[in-house]
Amino acid sequence: MTRVLYEKQRIEHNTLELTPDHFQTILEDAEPQLVGFFDELYNAFIPERRSAFNRKEDKKKVVNICYSIAAIRNRLVNNYPLEIGLYLVASGASCDAINALHNAGITINSFFVYNIDDYHNIHGIRRPDTLVLSAPIHFSTCVSKEITKCEQFQ
Structure with missing residues (x-):
């Protein structure tokens, strides 16, 4: 299996x-x-x-x-432990709870880094006026990376 x-x-x-x-x-x-x-x-x-x-x-x-x-x-x-860890983070679980499950071998540890890339599409024709708000296009990406080179967290 x-x-x-x-x-x-x-x-x-x-x-x-x-x-x-x-x-x-x-x-x-x-x-x-x-x-x-x-x-x-x-x-x-x-x-x-x-x-x-x-x-x-x-x-x-x-x-x-x-x-x-x-x-x-x-x-x-x-990537099952990663999926569980990300689910727990999204659910609002504390770092201690996630680390306890990590020690039991169920999930990853809470020391993961989220690289958030925010992008605003600010290129476009805009004319200032007081009637219409500008609407920039916005999206963000989230990438999960485990930090393995930091000795103090080993």
Whole structure:
């Protein structure tokens, strides 16, 4: 499973697949020995007495477990910890909470740098008046980079 996920994400540059049925198809198509593996994990973790809705939602948790298992075998297999870390930051989690999850091996540490590139399109014909506000075109990009060369944060 780790090799399949590594090839899909690092070599083929595919994004994380979080849809359970599609994830299962990817695994089984790439490696015949994995046929039925996802179902075995699902049956091992999810009790049969759960409602149909909860069983469907719990399949997503099994996908998370698979990504976590793959990350244990090879930490470079996917960007799953980064995705979790960015989600936590966007949700307003504290640095201490993110670092605690990092120490448990679930996410990246909170010492990531966001390079924000703001661009305002200020080129254009403008005539000053008091009736109309100018409307510059604005966009920004956010790039996440881990700082690895700083010894005090190692």
